[in-house]
Amino acid sequence: MxxxxxxxxxxxxxSSNGSSAxxxxxxxxxxxxxxxxxxxxxxxxxxxxxxxSMDDQCPVCKSDRYLNxxxxxLVSACYHKMCxxxxxxxxxxxxxxxxxxNKILRKLAFTPQTFEDLDVEKEVAVxxxxxxxxxxxxxxxxxxxxxxxxLEEVEDIAFNLINDIDVAETEARIAQYKIENAAIIEQNLQxxxxxxxxxxxxxxxxxxxxxxxxxxxKKLEEEEREEKEKGRQELIDKxxxxxxxxxxxxxxSRAEAMKRAAARIITPALRxxxxxxxxxxxQSTAVPDVPHVPLQDDWYAYEDKFTLRxxxxxxxxxxxRKDREGIMRAGGxxxxxxxxxxxxxxVAGLDVRPLQGLRSEPPPASTSQDVVMxxx
Amino acid sequence: MDAVEKANAERQRKWVKDQKIGEGTYAVxxxxxxxxxxxxxxxxxxxxxxxxxxxxxxAIREVKYLRELKHQNVIELLDVFSSKTNLxxxxxxLDTDLELVxxxxxxxxxxxxxxAWMAMTFRGLEFCHRNWILHRDLKPNNLLIAADGQxxxxxxxxxxxxxxxxxxxxxxxxxxxxRPPELLFGCRYYSTAVDIWSVGCIFAELMLRTPYLPGESxxxxxxxxxxxxxxxxxxxxxxxxxxxxxxxxGQFPKTPLRDLFTAASADCLNLLNKCLxxxxxxxxxxxxxxxHPYFFALPYPSHPSKLPKPVKKxxxxxIEEVEGNVDFSGPGxxxxxxxxxxxxxxxxxxxxxxxxxxxxxxxxxxxxSS
Numbered sequence: 001m002x003x004x005x006x007x008x009x010x011x012x013x014x015s016s017n018g019s020s021a022x023x024x025x026x027x028x029x030x031x032x033x034x035x036x037x038x039x040x041x042x043x044x045x046x047x048x049x050x051x052x053s054m055d056d057q058c059p060v061c062k063s064d065r066y067l068n069x070x071x072x073x074l075v076s077a078c079y080h081k082m083c084x085x086x087x088x089x090x091x092x093x094x095x096x097x098x099x100x101x102n103k104i105l106r107k108l109a110f111t112p113q114t115f116e117d118l119d120v121e122k123e124v125a126v127x128x129x130x131x132x133x134x135x136x137x138x139x140x141x142x143x144x145x146x147x148x149x150x151l152e153e154v155e156d157i158a159f160n161l162i163n164d165i166d167v168a169e170t171e172a173r174i175a176q177y178k179i180e181n182a183a184i185i186e187q188n189l190q191x192x193x194x195x196x197x198x199x200x201x202x203x204x205x206x207x208x209x210x211x212x213x214x215x216x217x218k219k220l221e222e223e224e225r226e227e228k229e230k231g232r233q234e235l236i237d238k239x240x241x242x243x244x245x246x247x248x249x250x251x252x253s254r255a256e257a258m259k260r261a262a263a264r265i266i267t268p269a270l271r272x273x274x275x276x277x278x279x280x281x282x283q284s285t286a287v288p289d290v291p292h293v294p295l296q297d298d299w300y301a302y303e304d305k306f307t308l309r310x311x312x313x314x315x316x317x318x319x320x321r322k323d324r325e326g327i328m329r330a331g332g333x334x335x336x337x338x339x340x341x342x343x344x345x346x347v348a349g350l351d352v353r354p355l356q357g358l359r360s361e362p363p364p365a366s367t368s369q370d371v372v373m374x375x376x
Numbered sequence: 377m378d379a380v381e382k383a384n385a386e387r388q389r390k391w392v393k394d395q396k397i398g399e400g401t402y403a404v405x406x407x408x409x410x411x412x413x414x415x416x417x418x419x420x421x422x423x424x425x426x427x428x429x430x431x432x433x434x435a436i437r438e439v440k441y442l443r444e445l446k447h448q449n450v451i452e453l454l455d456v457f458s459s460k461t462n463l464x465x466x467x468x469x470l471d472t473d474l475e476l477v478x479x480x481x482x483x484x485x486x487x488x489x490x491x492a493w494m495a496m497t498f499r500g501l502e503f504c505h506r507n508w509i510l511h512r513d514l515k516p517n518n519l520l521i522a523a524d525g526q527x528x529x530x531x532x533x534x535x536x537x538x539x540x541x542x543x544x545x546x547x548x549x550x551x552x553x554x555r556p557p558e559l560l561f562g563c564r565y566y567s568t569a570v571d572i573w574s575v576g577c578i579f580a581e582l583m584l585r586t587p588y589l590p591g592e593s594x595x596x597x598x599x600x601x602x603x604x605x606x607x608x609x610x611x612x613x614x615x616x617x618x619x620x621x622x623x624x625x626g627q628f629p630k631t632p633l634r635d636l637f638t639a640a641s642a643d644c645l646n647l648l649n650k651c652l653x654x655x656x657x658x659x660x661x662x663x664x665x666x667x668h669p670y671f672f673a674l675p676y677p678s679h680p681s682k683l684p685k686p687v688k689k690x691x692x693x694x695i696e697e698v699e700g701n702v703d704f705s706g707p708g709x710x711x712x713x714x715x716x717x718x719x720x721x722x723x724x725x726x727x728x729x730x731x732x733x734x735x736x737x738x739x740x741x742x743x744x745s746s
Contacts, residue, residue, distance in 0.1 A: 190674065194674075194675070287679045287681055287682055288679070289488060289675065289676035289677060289678055289679050289682075290676060290677075290679065291672065291676050292491075292495060292671035292672050292676065292677055294499075294663075294666035294667050294671070295499065295502065295663075295666065296448065296499060297447060297448070297503065301506060329614075329615060329657070330558065330563065330613065330614065330615030330616050330618065330619055330655075330656075331558045331563030331564070331565045331566040331567070331619070331656060332558060332566050332567045332568075332569040332570070332655075332656025332657050332659070333565035333566055333567050334539075334567060334657070337538070337539035337567060338539040338540060340539075341508050341539045341540075
C-alpha cells in the first residue's frame with residue numbers, strides 16, 4: 001500500500017536496486033507499454049538483465065532520458081533500437097516496416113537489450129539459435145575428425161548469419177540439416193533436459209542435506225550435553241547418599257560415561273537419503289541409460305512354419321473344451337496353447353540335420369543355438 | 377569303475393567347493409569356483425537320503441527345466457554331478473537377490489531402477505513362457521542379481537511345463553503373498569497368467585518397499601487381495617464363482633491404485649493394473665508387457681551396472697567408522713581391558729582419592745546444600 005502511495009509502478013523485466021538517487025547507479029526501468037517483451041539474455045536466476053545507460057536516446061523519436069526518465073529501449077529483430085512508446089505507436093496496428101531499415105517488424109518480436117554492443121547482442125542470439133539445432137555431441141560421431149568437421153561447419157553457419165553473408169543459402173543449409181538429423185536433435189534435446197533436471201535435483205538435494213546435517217549435529221550436541229549433566233548429577237547424588245567406597249563409585253560412573261560415549265560413536269551415522277540420492281545421481285551420468293529393447297535374444301518360434309487353425313479334432317482336449325461351466329477357462333487355461341505347443345514341437349525338428357552320415361560336416365550354427373526348447 | 381562313474385568323477389573334478397553360504401529345506405548351497413578358470417560358481421547340494429521315493433521332486437524339476445533354458449535373465453545351470461549319495465547342481469554364482477535389495481533401507485530406488493528390474497524380470501519370464509515353462513514361484517527372493525546388475529530368475533523347484541490338457545496341475549504353488557486369486561480358488565487348469573500376477577505383486581513391492589498383499593493365511597490372502605483391488609464381479613472375471621474352492625468373501629469396493637501409489641507415473645500404474653487383472657485370460661502376457669509404453673517412456677531403464685545393490689557387510693562397517701570420526705586412540709567398544717600402563721595410572725589416581733574419601737564426601741555435601 002505504501003508503495004502505491006509513493007507512486008511507484010510495478011516494473012517489468014530488468015533488475016534494479018530500488019533507489020535511483022545517484023546518476024550512475026542502476027535507475028529503475030519503468031515500462032510505459034502494456035506488452036511484456038520476452039527474449040533477451042537471462043541470468044542464472046531466470047531474469048533478464050537489461051543494458052542501461054544515462055545517455056540513451058531513442059533513434060526514432062530522439063527522446064532521451066533527460067526528457068523521459070522512464071525511457072526504455074528495446075531491440076528489434078533487425079537489431080535496431082527504439083523506445084517503447086515508438087514501438088507502441090508504430091506497431092500496435094499490426095506489422096509495419098522498421099523506420100531505420102524498412103524490414104517488416106512485429107510488436108512482439110522486440111527484445112530487451114542486454115549488451116551495450118548490439119553486434120554482441122546479435123551474435124549471442126544467433127549462437128543460441130544455432131546451438132539449439134546443432135546439438136550433436138562427440139559421441140554422435142565415429143571419429144574426432146568428423147566431429148571437428150561438423151564443428152567447423154557450425155562455425156561457418158554462425159559466421160554467415162552474424163555477418164549477413166548468403167543468408168538465404170545458409171538458412172536453406174540449416175533447414176536441410178534439421179530434416180536430416182531430426183531424430184538426433186530430438187534425442188540430444190531430451191538429454192540436455194535430463195541433465196538440467198539432474199542439476200536442479202542435485203542442487204535441491206545438496207540444500208536438503210546441509211539442513212539435515214546441521215539438524216543432526218545440533219541434536220547430537222544437545223544429547224551429549226544432557227547426558228553429561230545427568231551423569232554428573234547422578235554421581236553427586238550417589239556420593240551423597242550411598243556409603244559405598246567413593247573410589248568405586250567414581251570408577252563406575254567413569255566407566256558408564258565411557259560406555260555411553262562409545263555407544264554414541266557406534267550408532268551408525270545415518271547417512272541421509274539426500275546424500276544417497278546424490279551419490280546415485282552422480283553415477284547416473286557415467287554410463288548412459290539406453291532405450292528399452294523388448295526382447296534381447298534372437299526370438300524364433302517357428303511361426304513361419306505353421307498356421308494355427310481355430311479348431312482341431314482333438315480327443316485329448318475334449319474334456320477341457322466341454323467344460324460348460326467354464327471352470328478351466330476361468331483359470332486362464334487355453335486349449336489353443338496346447339495345440340500351438342504341439343505344432344511348434346512338430347515343426348521344430350524340420351531343419352535339424354540328421355546326426356548320422358554327416359560326420360565330415362559340422363552342424364550349422366543356427367541349430368546349435370538353444371533358442372527354443374525342442375521337443376524332448 | 378564303470379564308464380558312468382568315470383564320467384561323473386571327471387565332471388566333479390572341474391569344480392571346487394569352498395564354503396557353505398546357505399541352506400534350504402532340501403538343499404545346501406556352497407560357494408565354489410571352476411578349477412580351470414577360477415570363475416565363481418554356486419554348488420547346490422541336494423540332500424537325497426531323506427526322501428523315500430528317491431530324489432525330491434523339486435530337484436528333478438530344477439534340473440529338467442534349467443537344462444533347457446539359457447537366457448541372460450535366467451540362472452544358468454552349468455553342470456550336474458553326483459557325489460556319494462548326493463546330487464550336485466553347479467549354477468552360476470549370483471551376488472544378491474531382489475529381496476535383500478528391497479529390504480536395504482540405505483538404498484534409494486529411482487523410477488528408472490524399477491523399470492530396469494521389471495524389464496529384466498519380464499524378459500526372463502517371457503523366455504520361460506515361450507518355452508512352455510511356468511516358473512510358479514516368483515518372488516523377490518527368487519530374483520537373483522548378478523555382479524553386473526543383471527536380474528535372473530532362479531529356483532525352478534516348482535516350475536513345470538504347461539498347456540498339456542491331459543493333466544491337472546496343483547494349485548498349491550507360488551508363495552502365498554504372490555499367489556494369484558485363481559490358484560487361491562483352487563483352480564487346477566491355469567496358464568502363464570499365474571506368473572504375471574506374481575510379477576505384478578513384485579512390481580508393487582518395488583514401489584512400496586514392503587510386500588503389497590501380505591495375507592496371513594490362504595483365506596486372508598484372498599481378503600487382502602479383494603480389499604486392495606475390490607471384489608471381482610462376474611463381469612470382471614466370468615466363471616470364477618464356479619471354481620472348486622470358491623467362497624464368497626463379502627463385497628469390498630475397488631479403490632484406485634493411485635491412492636496407494638501416489639508417486640507412480642500413469643504408464644506405470646497402467647501396467648501394474650494390467651498385471652493384476654482378475655480374469656487370467658485378460659491379464660497381460662509377458663511379451664505384451666515388454667511392449668507396454670511404460671518401458672519406452674522417459675526415463676529410460678537404468679543401465680544394469682548402475683542399479684542399487686546392498687553394500688557388503690565388511691566394507692559397510694569400515695565406512696561407518698570413518699564417517700563417525702572415531703578416535704582410534706581411545707578405548708573402542710570392542711576393547712574390554714585397558715592397556716596395562718593406563719590401568720596402573722588409573723589405580724594410583726583412585727588410591728590418592730581414597731585416602732581423603734571422607735573429606736571429599738563432605739565437600740560434595742556442602743556443594744549440594746548451598
